[in-house]
Amino acid sequence: MTKTDIVVVGAGYAGVAATKMLSKKLKKNSDVRITLIDRHSYHTMMTELHEVAGGRVEPEAVQYDLQRLFCRRKNVQLITDTVTNVDKENKIVHTKNGNYPFDYLILGMGGEPNDFGTPGVKEHGFTLWSMEDALEIREHITRTVALAALEPDPEVRKKMLTFVVCGSGFTGIEMIGELIDWKARLARDNKISPNEITLMVVEAMPTILNMLNRKDAGKAEAYLLRKGVKLLKETPIVEVQAEAIVLKSGEIIPTQTLIWTAGVKANSDTAEFGMESARAHRLVANEYMQAKGYEAQQIYVVGDLVYYEEFENTPTPQIVQAAEGTAHCAAANIIADINQTEKHTYKGKYQGFMVSIGAKYGVAALFDKIHLSGFFAMLMKHIVNLKYFFDIRSGYYMFQYIMHEFFHIKDERNIMRGHTSRYGNVLWSVPLRVFYGAVWLVESMKKIIGNGNVLKPNTWFGDGSWFTDTVAFPFPWLQDAVTGATGAAEATAGATGAAETTETVAEAARFGLSYAYGETPMTVFESMPKWFESIMQFMMPNKEVALFLQKFMTIFELLIALAIIVGLFTWLANGVTIVLVGMFCLSGMFYWVNIWFVFVALALMNGSGRAFGLDKWVIPWIQRTLGNWWYGKPKSRYEANS
Structure with missing residues (x-):
């Protein structure tokens, strides 16, 4: 049986949209063959070319291989060639390297810059x-x-x-x-x-x-x-x-x-086609997107190439929405003709306009009602671009777009101002950093609140708090001396009870890196090593010094917690927490179940504060200031007296 040949010229927005629709709607019709011809083997996301020209992304970020776009479309054949002419009467498309007969033809060759004859x-x-x-x-x-x-x-x-x-x-x-x-x-x-x-x-x-x-x-x-x-x-x-x-x-x-x-005008190659044109050499089409005078030949015009007056003296705009709309109209009418159903007239649906001014700022108007600027306008532009990949059913290039725009970016040139850049930051450690800081915050606040009510600050700093006159450190030399027979007896009884309790706890305590029901966690060290005890005795020789240090340490822990949460000096703050954990371990005040503190701190020392943290700005400022102070400011040219 003779094949029905549909030829699409141009793999721009319109050509890709038309080919995708034809391929999908006619996939069950084995008698239809669709040929997509373009001078390139890829589709270019024209609306993002400025990103390549401006050094933001590499060419592959806006260049989408046609084979990847149509690899599952068995009824589509791809041709990389340049169309030289269209034989309208014999219905043949001539290229530099071959000829392609057609039953239906869609011309979507796009436009080109219009210099309006300006010299030079x-x-x-x-x-x-x-x-x-x-x-x-x-x-x-x-x-x-x-x-x-x-x-x-x-x-x-x-x-x-x-x-x-x-x-x-x-x-x-x-x-x-x-x-x-x-x-x-x-x-x-x-x-x-x-x-x-x-x-x-x-x-x-x-x-x-x-x-x-x-x-x-x-x-x-x-x-x-x-x-x-x-x-x-x-x-x-x-x-x-x-x-x-x-x-x-x-x-x-x-x-x-x-x-x-x-300005923009129609592709100059179409001048050789001998078809009726209007302003900017755009080819005139009827309401079905058929080329004027060649309706019988089933020649359609779409995208920037088409001149169709939606309103009096107002042709379809040369924008992506119109390109896709005209392409869908032409494809639908070809399908209707093949299936012998009613054709559809073109009705433009323009949902809004967006313009980006760099990577971080833009303006957008949606549905004539919603007006956005700045971050939200740029967010909407990314959403629209992602929707485009959904429309053309390309999960691969949707993923590539996300990687190029959000992760493989340099110099903070994206909507997140570089926070998501995989090159400069450790984005995925941010939740861990905030959690780890919150753990330290809770621990420090417990020492402040004591037995008080969290929601009632006037009850803080009382019993159980490290801000009372009771020494919290369990070091023998810091305990109050007891005098008198009664005191001695009570002390003896207390010591005996404490020993029994210690023995009971020791029997129940088990090594583990997580709590288990019915078990008591085990301390890393049961008692201080002698060498560490001598250091602590030197640092805290008496009760007065110990009370000062426990208050200071509580405030210090609080500041470390806040620094980690907001990402300020995170390398130093996490390094200090490792030191503190080591001291708590040697003091017999730290349990194996919390030993993960050390490994989390090590992981967070790898630049975690530069993603959604103050280190993103503070550390470069310090490096720049110290660098200028130490080395001086570099110049492109060094001259006398410079």
Whole structure:
């Protein structure tokens, strides 16, 4: 039986969405064969290209191999090739290396940057529309800053360290956001001041982020200004030169880096297809996403390539939601035609818009009702991205996304400000650290409260507390002397009873690392070694010193507990707890069941305070301050009298 061939050109958001839907809905139809053609063997998460260009993540973080996406889809064949032409009458797709006949064709070749004919953009500017573009920008910026750091001429240096983004749409603002976050690392690696790096956004319109409402856009603008970005609005660029840009006002801004994000047009390859186009060369489609004039040939257009006016003079926006929506519409109508059921018209569902400005700040508008900014906007963006992997049924790349965005990150460039980074912190020890600190807190508070009521502070410091005049240390030389016959007799009786109790306890006490019903825990040492007893006798020769030390030790334990809980000086605090446990053991005041204190403290000494703890900021500050004091501040160039 003859196969029904469906060819999808382009593995962008629209192409992948359409292919996934076709594959799923037609998997029981063995007569259907789906062919996905793209010039690359991978799908690029275009909305995250700025992260690669800005040095936040590596290419593999936003590059998803098509084989991994479609490995379980037996009705899909993948072709890595470049489409050169479409024979509409004979229904054949021509590529550089082959020909593919089709019964149904979906064109989802996407868009490309639109320079609006501005002189010099192609020759001297950078665009951000492909992985190649992102890597070129990244390498150029890295190289330019390194060369600028060694440049002695201040004017040339300033020009090299001026980075300009043209366009204040989502791509432009997200790109400048990455440069904001990257600036400190670039400066540190090249031993220059971050203040030497100038970031600038040039926009022809009087406002920025025009897809958002003015309040949300205002928050984004305020954030950019706080971070030192120069915003030039109502300032069209009329020419891009090798080392400068020329504004409509005649002003010339020296720079070696212009990133052009000012507009999008349809993929220029489609100009050869001979199909009706509209603004920005987008191919005109009807309400079913069929190419105008080629409905009979079953040619569909989706994604950034399609021009369909949802409303008068308003085409579908060139965003991911529209790409997926148009793709699903086209796929559904192909399925309907194969199954001979009713077709569906396109109805855009736009749930909101989000823009990230670096890794830690963003703004979002959802369902025209919910407006978020900062942490919650970025959290929502990650949720939406994770939902995308769920939609395309890729658990593998969902996991990879989580690892790249939350764990395999450097320089604190994620929503958790580096706390979850597996490179610099020990995230999973945080619950243990808090628990361990809480144990010490409880023990210290018991010594403060004594027999009082926890909820009634006025009952604290009484009987049973270490803040009374009763010595808590069980050392013989610290016990009160007894005088008088009655006292002597009572002492003798008490000693006899104590001995009997000790003997009874000794018989019942058993070694164990956990409590068991009916057993009494065993102390690590039954009595102090003679050498340790002499040390303790030297430290606490009398009752007065002992009372002072037990109060001091209680406060000291309390401070250690709080330090461990909040992650402050955790290496030192946990080291001290090991010393304290050792002293308690030698004093006959520590049980085997609690010996885990030592091993937990050792584990927590491995940087646990740098994850959700104060050590994340305190320790680097101390290291930096001491380093500058001891070594001096490094520079990129050492000159006379510097």
